[in-house]
Amino acid sequence: MKGRPEQLFPLFGEMETLQGVGPKTAEHFAQLNIIAPRDLLYSLPHGVVDRRRRASIAGLELPATATVEVTVGQHRPARNKGGAYRIDLTDQDTEFQLVFFHGRSRYLTAQLPEGSRRIVSGKLELFDGAAQMVHPDYMLPLAEADEIPEFEPVYRLTHGITQKTMYKAVQSALTRLPDLAEWIDPSFKAKKNWAGWQDAMVAAHAPAGLDDLLADAPMRERLAYDELFAHQLTLAIARSVEREQPGRPSVATGKLQSKVLAALPYRPTGAQARAIDEISADMARARRMNRLLQGDVGAGKTLVAFMALLVAVEAGGQGVMMAPTEILARQHLEGLQPLANDAGVVLEILTGRDKGRDRKAKLEALQRGDIHILVGTHAVFQQDVAFHDLRLVVVDEQHRFGVRQRMELAEKGQRADVLVMTATPIPRSLALTQYGDMEVSVLDEKPPGRKPIKTAIISTERMSEVVDHLRTAIAEGRQCYWVCPLVEESEVMDLTAADARFKHLRAVLGEEVVGLVHGQMPPQDKDAAMAAFQQGRTRVLVATTVIEVGVNVPNASIMVIERAEIFGLAQLHQLRGRVGRGSAESTCLLMYQPPLTEGGRKRLEVLRQSEDGFVIAETDLQMRGAGDVIGTAQSGLPRFQIADLERQADLMAIAQSDARALMTADPDLSGTRGRAARTLLWLLRQDEAIRLISVG
Structure with a gap:
């Protein structure tokens, strides 16, 4: 089955073959991304007129x-x-x-x-x-x-297309619906009492009232499930092709791990122990691991990742840990060094700063296998970096690292295992959408000894009180982050805002005390400002959101976030997690500019009441929608035409298990239901997946 199945030809013909559509109208339809009758059918009505x-x-x-x-x-x-x-x-x-x-x-x-x-x-x-x-x-x-019509559907229009043109074209397209074999699992379809694809499509274009426009109207729900199922099937195919790549079993002996566990002042949480077991079991298999380690701020991902790296070393190989920035790479180095000392393994760092003889010596040691674990930035991608025996790649903060880089890095080792860490708790439905090709381990417990962070909501009108509070804290030897808002998505404006606040705080708190870090700075200045704060030379760090990910300053116990109402919940939760890492009581002040909207107040209240990142992320998803939670620009989320990620998360979970079950039962989709599923992939323009499976 190399090309598109013949029965779908009428749906992929020219728009001009439809009634009432000439060349000019076809051009107007293209403005709505409708270039074939199939696209027209998937543009469901959003309203209905009672006639x-x-x-x-x-x-x-x-x-x-x-x-x-x-x-x-x-x-x-x-x-x-x-x-x-x-x-x-x-x-x-x-x-x-x-x-x-x-x-x-x-x-x-x-x-x-x-x-x-x-x-x-x-x-x-x-x-x-x-x-x-x-x-x-x-x-x-x-x-x-x-x-x-008794009830006339109302469609999204564009210049040059009237409701009448649209209605006529859709009616004409509906006459071409082929009778397709069913791809949905028969027992699930019966349980849901759904119609077949053809009937559902006809019914979706003939709403008999407002209820028929809701996401959970049976014909719409059925078509939404088709989209989610096709998406999860594509991920399942990618996953199985990826897994066909032979991995190398790395079997833990426990020799190095036991040394680290013995030296720890506490016992790992149940969640950490579970994640370590899952990862070790994965690494011992003959196929490549592709796993996501998802943990809330302070849930102890570093320890889990280090234990995984030790599995690679115990099996006679090497591991590498990648961070998106030099600051974070150095921080990983500091965090891991004591653990490496306990285990007796050699840990090194490689970043863009390494030049000349120093770099050459490191590369030689790496190639000989004298360095067991390497921490680095994307500098470890460079051509001249070769490992003796790379078995595990740990990638920190996935969203800065595409699938392509994951692959590139894995190429460096003989099919090395991949573990991706993210500190952003992603609601289950989005995790399935974004990382559906990966296995997931979740750390949902806080290690003992982490103190809760007091969160207060305060109006910008009380700025002077906040500054007084800071003055006292600084006198007691404490440190503070002051996060300035992103103004209208323009970095130049952000700068002005951050700069003004920096000058104001220096004027009232003293020049030496306040530092500034923002996105426009040259990297070395940014590093220097961060270092001054980490070493305690500056007491207050004014920053745009560049500090969001992973910076660790245990002495910082106050976090002030200006215009908190314009940040996303997940982002506020990340920022708050920068404090509460030391022994001092920590506070997070969410400053808002009155008047607060109802939604704004509700969002800030959620933060005040909960420190559970997963609860916060779910709320964020309900309140703002999927694109915003992950950041629309780099969300990589598929654009569904009918399915609604926020409201149909449960369907997404079913689609994932169903797609994986089908791939397990029928890996090359050649059985009866498998062939029907291929037709669905063609219908929903998922041709990539079909190519993968033909190759695989």
């Missing part, structure tokens, strides 16, 4: 759409140029007027001869106490009355 016939307009609350049988009365052509042409009509009980601007007598007398019976349908309004219908949508002889 059921009534005997009279009497008693209608105007304005309203009405469809009524009338007798045509007197024509009253416009008296002056640009005036209105009026026609008197009488229904069973009362009378009203049709109004036409620029109405042409010849046309109107032909369409609506005096004394004839007609059906008219359109919007009725009151004007100077009289009911009138301006430019009716329909005016037909009784014999043609069937052309008016």
Whole structure:
């Protein structure tokens, strides 16, 4: 099955083959990304007009759409140029007027001869106490009355396309629906009581009221599931092709791990122990590991990742840990060094700063296998970096690292295992969408000894009190982050905002005390500002959100976030996690600019009440939507035409397990249901997946 199945040909033909669509209209349709009848069918109506016939307009609350049988009365052509042409009509009980601007007598007398019976349908309004219908949508002889649908679907339009054109084109496309074999699991379909694809599509374009437009209306839900299932099937195929790549079993001996565990001042949490077991089991298998380690701020991902790296070393190989920035790479080095000392393994760092002889020596040691674990930035991608025996790649903060880089890095080792860490708790539905090809380990417990962070909501009008509070804290030897808002997505404006706050705080707290770090700075200045804060030389660090990910300053115990109401919840939660890492009581002050909207207040309240990143992320998803939670620009989320990620998370989970089950039972999709599923992939333009499976 190399090309698109023949039964789908009519749906992928030219738009001009549809009724009422000429070359010009086809161009307008392209503006809506509708280039084939199939695209038209997947553009479902978003509204419905009740055009059921009534005997009279009497008693209608105007304005309203009405469809009524009338007798045509007197024509009253416009008296002056640009005036209105009026026609008197009488229904069973009362009378009203049709109004036409620029109405042409010849046309109107032909369409609506005096004394004839007609059906008219359109919007009725009151004007100077009289009911009138301006430019009716329909005016037909009784014999043609069937052309008016009882409920007329309302579609998204663009310049040059009217509801009538759209309706006609859709009706024409619906006549081409092929009868496709069912791809949904029969027992699940029966449980949901869903119609077949063809019937669902017809019904979705014929809503009989507002209820039929809801996401959970059965025909819409069925079509949404098709989209989610096709998406998860694509990920499952990618995953199985990836897994066909032979991995190398790395079996833990526990020799090095036990040394680290013995030296720890606490016992790992249940969640950490579980994640370590899952990862070790994965690494011992003969196929490549591709796993996501998802943990909330402070859940102890570093220890889990280090234990995984030790598995690689125990098996006689090497591990590498990648960080998105030099600051984070150095921080990983500091965090891991004591653990490496306990285990007795050699840990090194490689970044863009390494030059000349120093770099050469490191590369040679790496190639000989004298360095067991390497921490680095993307500098470890460079051509001249070769490992003796790379078995595990740990990638920190996935969203800065695409799938392509994951692959590139894995190429460096003999099919090395991959572990991706993210500190952003992602709601389950989005995790399935974004990382559906990976196995997931979740750390959902806090290690002992982490103190709760006090969170307060405070108006910017009380700025001076906040500054006084800071002055006292600094005198007690504590440190503080002050995060400035992202202003209107413009870095230049952010800078002005951060700069102004920096100057203001220096003026009131003292020049040496306050540092500044922002996105526009050269990297070395940024590093220097961070280092000064980490070493305690500056006490207050004014920053735009560049500090969000992973910076660790245990002495920092106050986090001030200005204009907190314009940040996303997940982002606020990340920022708050920068404090509460030491022994001091920590506070997070969320400053808002009054007046707060209802939504804004609700979001900040969620933060005040909860420190659970997963609860916060779910709330964020409900309140803002999927694109915003992950950041639309780099979200990599598929654009579904019918499915609604926020409201249909449960369907996504079912789609994932169903897709994986189908791939396990029928890896090359050649069985009856497998072939039907291939047709679905073609129908939903997932041709990539089909190519993968033909290759695989």
